[in-house]
Amino acid sequence: MLGHYLKLSFRNIRRSLGYSLVNILGLSIGVCSFLILLLYLNYELSYDRWHPDLERVAKVSLLENEDVLNSTQAPLAALLREKASVVESATNLSRDENFETPLSTPEKRIVQKGTIAADSLFFKVFPYEIIAGERNGPLNRPNTVVISENIAKKLFGNESPIGKSIKFFNALDCEVTAVMKEATGPGHMNVEIVFRNPNEKNNYHWGNYSYLTYIKTKPAVKRGDVEATIAKIFYEERLKTKHNNKSYAEFSVSGPQEGLFLDFVHDIHNFPRYGSSNIKTVSILIVLAAMLLIAGTINFSNLSIAAALPRAKEIGVKKVLGSSQKRLFWHFMGEVAIQCGIAFTIAALLLYLALPYFNQQFNVNLSLLKNGITYTIAVQLFLSFIVVVILSGLYPAIFLTRFNTTKVLKGDYSRGKNGVVFRNALIVLQFVVxxxxxxxxxxxxxxxxxxxxxxKGFSGEQILRIQAYKMSTREEGFNALQSRLMQIKGVESVSKSTKIPGDKFIDTTTVAFKAEGNLYRMSSVKVSKDFFKTLDINLDQGRLFDDSYADQHTRSAIINQTAANKLGYKNGKQSSIAFPDCDSIPLQVVGVVEDFNVLGMEQEIQPTVFTIGNEACMFQSGGAILVKINGGDINGTVKSIRAAWKDIEPDFDMKYSFLNDDFQQFxxxxxxxxxxxxxxxxxxxxxxxxxxxxxxxxxxxxxxxxxxxxxxxxxxxxxxxxxxxxxxxxxxxxxxxxxxxxxxxxxxxxxxxxxxxxxxxxxxxxxxxxxxxxxxxxxxxxxxxxxxxxxxxxxxxxx
Structure with a gap:
């Protein structure tokens, strides 16, 4: 019987081949698009779920008045480890996994992303599997490093790396104590190298906000209990005196103006408590995928209904010969299932062709057969198939099987207005989509x-961003670097800044500057004298920096328009501001520059204070060197700069990019x-x-x-x-x-x-x-x- 039904089904498909092909092709395209985005959704929701223990790992952040601080104080991890009964372990680390760290061995030299500096308890919190070397406490000793299989192969080939040395920045030697297995799924951190932080003791104080803190909770502890516990401990230990010794209960009812909060790691990528999330883009794509699937199924239903009349007499004859409405219904649903099966097969072939392009565009690695989600994908595919069959075939099957036998055998195929109304409703829905x-x-x-x-408020045309790996290059050696590069033909200006437009990760933390007895939270940026000239940033009021002692030794400041509006600064007004807890060294505001965009279009321009030097209570370094070149011979100028850089930082290859290209990444x-x-x-x-x-x-x-x-x-x-x-x-x-x-x-x-x-x-x-x-x-x-x-x-x- 099944073979007979299959034969009839394929015969009917062949009889109306044109409509069947349009039906199947339209459905195939819709299904293929849906499957691509279904895979993408699975990928996005799999972040930090590659090990069951990650359910208990959370990032600790600090809410401090108007700021959300991802970086926390150095001793925080130890405090939570000792005082919080709900915490099994805690670690602090510093990371910029997108920074390309120079690594070298006697035989090789590479730059590598994914470098983490951590304390000895990193592997007590994060469940990376050690596959070679010391499995218990691989970071217990100073100057030790754990590397991934990928890095081991890059630096040491097929040789065992255990006991061998890797040099960081051509200065810090670390012994390889273990090799870890890479994460089997995506995560919010890209970890390839973990080394013991050599500056732990020197930087271990509550004024150092440069560490990320992660905790691992004890099993079977509720999330809410964990956050409440650590928030109370932090208040009692660090904030109580500041808030006039209020009880924690009194402090809590006054609002969450200050304190700790948690982001469990599998929520960071898509559902962070603060900051940007990728889930909006994912949600848009899933809605689009569902709409495409609806468009395909409506298309199928409409064409099936339109093609129903030629089969009306067939249905009448079958009813006369004893076929029940139920049997006819399942027969037609079977035909739909066969066509949907063909459509899914074609969709799988289209998926095979389309996935490489989608992977390249979204920088992911989607696959139907990827380990870890095969069972999940199989279930989702089966459910998707059932839904498509029902949506595509339910109404056409009911429509076909409810023809009046007497009427159709007399040649009257009319079904009244109901069928037309429903078909028109489907057309409307399809074109709404x-x-x-x-x-x-x-x-x-x-x-x-x-x-x-x-x-943007600045010009990034023909400006090189050069990464200076040595602090000495950016600080005491900057004047010599500037003088050397300005001798090169084609170089118009050289400057530096701790916050570069177009950088992928920019610190948005603000500082509580004091002005006229009030506190104003603004961003602090260290620059050199020619920074505004290099980027063609327009002066609105006052003057730019010069070579005076006050400007060069952090006694003068320039602010942007947003900061001027916040401070109520007007041209000619004598105004001074001061860094936190540093009233004895006031900064005279000497100028206001027009606002320029550093963070892209998603975030508003921050009120910003620009200063030169680090002689006013707050040390800042980092960022990059900016070199503006003219349009005569760009390639020749860049080549000359690279040659000069070999003398400036002989241990490192020059890493550079064009500022406009970097900003375009936003x-x-x-x-x-x-x-x-x-x-x-x-x-x-x-x-x-x-x-x-x-x-x-x-x-x-x-x-x-x-x-x-x-x-x-x-x-x-x-x-x-x-x-x-x-x-x-x-x-x-x-x-x-x-x-x-x-x-x-x-x-x-x-x-x-x-x-x-x-x-x-x-x-x-x-x-x-x-x-x-x-x-x-x-x-x-x-x-x-x-x-x-x-x-x-x-x-x-x-x-």
């Missing part, structure tokens, strides 16, 4: 164009989103138009005799266009009306994530509506023109 996609493409493109063309996520939305938007529109094309061909084909009669009676092309196209245009106008408020709301929510954004306007919706109407009119118009040119006698010959 298509309209939403068009509008999404327009909004994302306009916002991206706005971000890229908006004045837009990378949005550019990828634009490409994906555009691709899936075009896909959804094509699916809708293909379905409409086939459906229109079928329905107009049923009215060919009526059309021929009207032509005999004098109807021209315009009359036929109004007759056959008006219903479709009405449906599309209804779809646009429904899509407008939904699209407006979703677009507004997405744009709320930008500090600098476009305004939504009616013309954006008008453009989307015109686009979909033109596409539909063209699709229907092709059939109207075709039927208006056929030979009338061929259609009327049998009458």
């Amino acid at each position: 298509a309209t939403f996609f068009i509008y999404s493409v327009v909004v994302v493109t306009k916002q991206l164009d706005y971000m890229q063309t908006r004045d 837009f990378a996520t949005h550019i990828r989103l634009q490409r994906i939305v555009s691709f899936f938007g075009i896909t959804a529109i094509v699916i809708s138009l293909i379905g409409l094309f086939a459906l229109t061909a079928f329905l107009i084909g049923q009215r060919r005799k009526e059309i021929s009669v009207r032509r005999v009676l004098g109807a021209d092309l315009v009359d036929l266009g109004l007759l056959l196209g008006k219903n479709y245009i009405r449906l599309i106008i209804l779809a646009v009306v429904i899509a407008v408020p939904v699209s407006w709301w979703i677009a507004g929510k997405w744009l709320d994530g930008f500090a600098y954004r476009i305004d939504l306007s009616a013309w954006l919706f008008g453009l989307s509506a015109i686009g979909i109407l033109v596409a539909v009119a063209g699709t229907v118009g092709i059939h109207i023109i075709r039927v208006s040119r056929v030979n009338i006698s061929d259609d009327l010959r049998d009458e």
Whole structure:
């Protein structure tokens, strides 16, 4: 019996091959798009879930008035370890895993990302598997390092690295005590190398906020209990005196203005308590995927309903011969399941072709067969298949099996208005999806164009960002470096800054500056005299830095417009500010520069204080060297700078990039989103138009005799266009009306994530509506023109 049903199913597919191919192809495209984004969702939600123990690992951060401090005090980990009964272990570490650390052995020299400086308890908190060397306490001794299999192969080939030495920055020698296995899934930290922090003792004080603190909770402890416990301990030990010895209960009711909070590591990537999250982009992509799947299934249902009439007599005969409605229902659902199975097979082939492009665009490694999610993916694929079969086949199967036997055997295939109304509802829903996609493409493109063309407040044209690995290069050796580079032909200016526009990770921590007895939290940036000249930043009030003693020894400051507005600074006003706890060394505000964007368009420009030197109670270093070159011979100038750099930092290869390229990285996520939305938007529109094309061909084909009669009676092309196209245009106008408020709301929510954004306007919706109407009119118009040119006698010959 099963073989008989399969034979009938394939025969019916072959009988209406054109409609079946359109059906299957449209569904395949929708399913393929859905599967890609389903894999991506699995990838995003798998962050820091590669080991069960990570469920108990949390990052400790500090809320301090207006600031969220990811970096915490050096002794915090020890305090929580000793005082918190809910904490099994705690570690502090310093990391910039995207910084390329110079590593060397006697045989090799490389630069490597993923370097972590940690204390001896790192491996008590993070469950990395040690596969060679010391398994218990590999970082117990000073100057020790644990490396990944990847680094072991890079530096030592097939030899055992245990006991051998690696030099960091060509200065710090560390002995390899163990090799660890890399994480089997993505994580918020990229860890390739963990070495014992050599400055632990020197930096171990509560004034040092340069460490990240992680804890591992004891089993079966509730998250809320952990946070409440550590917050109370921190208040009692560190904040109580500051808050007039209030009890913790009294302090708590006054609001969370200060204290510790937790982010469990598997929430950091997608659901952090503060800061940016990737889940918004993921959510948008999942909505798009679901809509594409809906578009494909609606397309399938519409074409199945349209093709139902030729099979009406078959159904009537089967009912006369004893087939029940239930049996016919399952037979047609079986046909749908077969077509959906073919569609999923084609979708898998399309997925194989599309995944490399998607992986490259989003910098991920998606695969259906990736270890660790195979079972999950299999279950999701099965459930997706069931849902697609139900959505695609339920109504067509009911529609087909409920034909009246007597009527269809007499040649009356009419089903009344109900079937038409439902089919039209599906068409409207399909074009609501298509309209939403068009509008999404327009909004994302306009916002991206706005971000890229908006004045940044500085010029990054032909400016090199050079990484200086030695602090001495950036500090006491800077004047010599500047003098050397200025001798090179093509170099216009050389400067430095601790905060560089375009850097991927920028410290947004603010400092409580004191001005006229009040505290103002502002960002502190160390620069050199020519910084503003190098970036072409405009002066608004006062003057720029010069070679005076006050400027060069942190007695003068320049602020940006946002800071000036915050302080109420006006031109000519004698105003001074001071670093925290440093009233004895006031800084005279000598100038105001126009605001310039450092953090991208998602965040507002911070109020900022610029100073030179480190002679006012607060030491800051880092950042990079900025070199502005003219457009004569860029390659030749860069080559000369690289040659000079061999004398400046002979132990390191010069690492450089162009500032404009670095700043463009802020837009990378949005550019990828634009490409994906555009691709899936075009896909959804094509699916809708293909379905409409086939459906229109079928329905107009049923009215060919009526059309021929009207032509005999004098109807021209315009009359036929109004007759056959008006219903479709009405449906599309209804779809646009429904899509407008939904699209407006979703677009507004997405744009709320930008500090600098476009305004939504009616013309954006008008453009989307015109686009979909033109596409539909063209699709229907092709059939109207075709039927208006056929030979009338061929259609009327049998009458």
